[in-house]
Amino acid sequence: MRQHMVVANWKMNGSRGAVGHLLRGLNSSMQSPRCDVILAPGYLHIDQVSRELTLTGVSLAGQNCSEYSDGPYTGEVSAKMLADSGCKWVILGHSERRQYHGETNEVIASKIELACSENLGVIYCVGETITQRDSGDAQSVVREQLLTALNSSINEESRIVIAYEPVWAIGTGLTASPNEAQIMHSYIRENLRSIEAINAEDTVILYGGSVNAVNANDFFSQVDIDGVLVGGASLDAEAFCRIVDMATLKREN
Numbered sequence: 001m002r003q004h005m006v007v008a009n010w011k012m013n014g015s016r017g018a019v020g021h022l023l024r025g026l027n028s029s030m031q032s033p034r035c036d037v038i039l040a041p042g043y044l045h046i047d048q049v050s051r052e053l054t055l056t057g058v059s060l061a062g063q064n065c066s067e068y069s070d071g072p073y074t075g076e077v078s079a080k081m082l083a084d085s086g087c088k089w090v091i092l093g094h095s096e097r098r099q100y101h102g103e104t105n106e107v108i109a110s111k112i113e114l115a116c117s118e119n120l121g122v123i124y125c126v127g128e129t130i131t132q133r134d135s136g137d138a139q140s141v142v143r144e145q146l147l148t149a150l151n152s153s154i155n156e157e158s159r160i161v162i163a164y165e166p167v168w169a170i171g172t173g174l175t176a177s178p179n180e181a182q183i184m185h186s187y188i189r190e191n192l193r194s195i196e197a198i199n200a201e202d203t204v205i206l207y208g209g210s211v212n213a214v215n216a217n218d219f220f221s222q223v224d225i226d227g228v229l230v231g232g233a234s235l236d237a238e239a240f241c242r243i244v245d246m247a248t249l250k251r252e253n
């Protein structure tokens, strides 16, 4: 059975003070979670989160890593450094990386390969822009993102989670309808079946894009939606804890 998962992507937000405040909120409001909970702080806050988070059963993720293993790449952070800092996961292929940093499926494939070689689980983000959706290309774009980045980079040992994040739903307050998301998740699972190193039935597929404490439950009610990747609402401890509670309830029903 697939474990349910809630991932917080804090993006480029916060300061030591703000992170401390958020952690105090999470420490006091979250019961020891009975689903997988992953926090992805900015690199500079990873150590602070490790020290100040008192909850058990919560893992850490990097928001990105370099496509190179190490060496003269000023400003980059390697998969090895993330693993060494206590991260168990890394988010790769986020649309903000594709859009603002020109990351292609091929570059992301290199990152996935390096992350897996450091035993990091990969949360691989896919999703179409509004133009691609309006022109009927959403599925072919997502299929290409999946097959190009995963086919060459993983093996049976790799821990891969897919996050479907329609670009037009990120930070906009718009979401795919639960039914639209379910159709894409089912399509993603169908395509995962063609990737030899992946067990499609066991692969966790998350929905992301303007998920909050009010709408999260609608996504959890869909059969192929195993959890959520939360941006803005994850910066509010109370809202995030409510989303985690909903994921736990889904698991128990």
Ligand code: 13P
Residues within 6 Å of the ligand: 009, 094, 165, 169, 170, 171, 172, 173, 208, 209, 210, 211, 229, 230, 231, 232, 233
């Ligand atoms: P929002 O929840 O702020 O829309 O962000 C989603 C996201 O990009 C998570 O990775």
